[in-house]
Amino acid sequence: MLPDNARSAADIRPCIRCGECARVCPSKLLPQQLYWFAGSHDHDNLLRHNLFDCIECGCCDYVCPSNIRLAQHFRFAKAEIAVRDADRARARLARERYESRRLRLATEQERRAERLAEKKRQAAAAADIHARRKVIDEVMQRVEARESSESDSPAS
Ligand code: SF4
Numbered sequence: 774m775l776p777d778n779a780r781s782a783a784d785i786r787p788c789i790r791c792g793e794c795a796r797v798c799p800s801k802l803l804p805q806q807l808y809w810f811a812g813s814h815d816h817d818n819l820l821r822h823n824l825f826d827c828i829e830c831g832c833c834d835y836v837c838p839s840n841i842r843l844a845q846h847f848r849f850a851k852a853e854i855a856v857r858d859a860d861r862a863r864a865r866l867a868r869e870r871y872e873s874r875r876l877r878l879a880t881e882q883e884r885r886a887e888r889l890a891e892k893k894r895q896a897a898a899a900a901d902i903h904a905r906r907k908v909i910d911e912v913m914q915r916v917e918a919r920e921s922s923e924s925d926s927p928a929s
Pocket residue numbers: 794797798799800801802804826827828829830831832833834843844847
């Protein structure tokens with residue numbers, strides 16, 4: 774195999790679909806297919822065709838009559854997928870944090886509203902008791918006043 778830096782771009786020719794790369798792959802992969810998917814950044818198909826089983830041995834490079842740097846493409850595609858997965862994991866984490874904060878704020882708001890409603894209920898109950906006491910006091914005062922006026926008046 775020619776090392777990557779020993780190959781110029783002019784040495785590299787289009788894939789002729791000879792299938793030699795698949796014949797020598799120790800991981801039983803289809804390097805030719807992987808090469809097309811890597812070129813079109815088709816990550817789903819790369820995963821479906823077991824890109825991560827590639828051990829980057831370079832056997833496919835060695836036999837490729839078109840001098841395509843297959844292993845280099847596969848290495849790059851793996852890095853792309855790793856970056857994509859990390860981005861997705863970050864986005865998922867951010868979404869989860871946002872959702873959990875939203876839930877916490879909603880719960881706090883609900884509890885605040887419940888506390889306020891309870892305070893209002895207690896205040897209304899206290900006002901009601903106060904009003905009833907006032908009525909009772911007034912009645913008692915009238916009764917006392919009547920009794921006192923009756924005891925002051927001369928007996929007939
Ligand atoms: S570099 Fe990967 S695809 Fe190529 S022969 Fe090795 S294991 Fe197979």
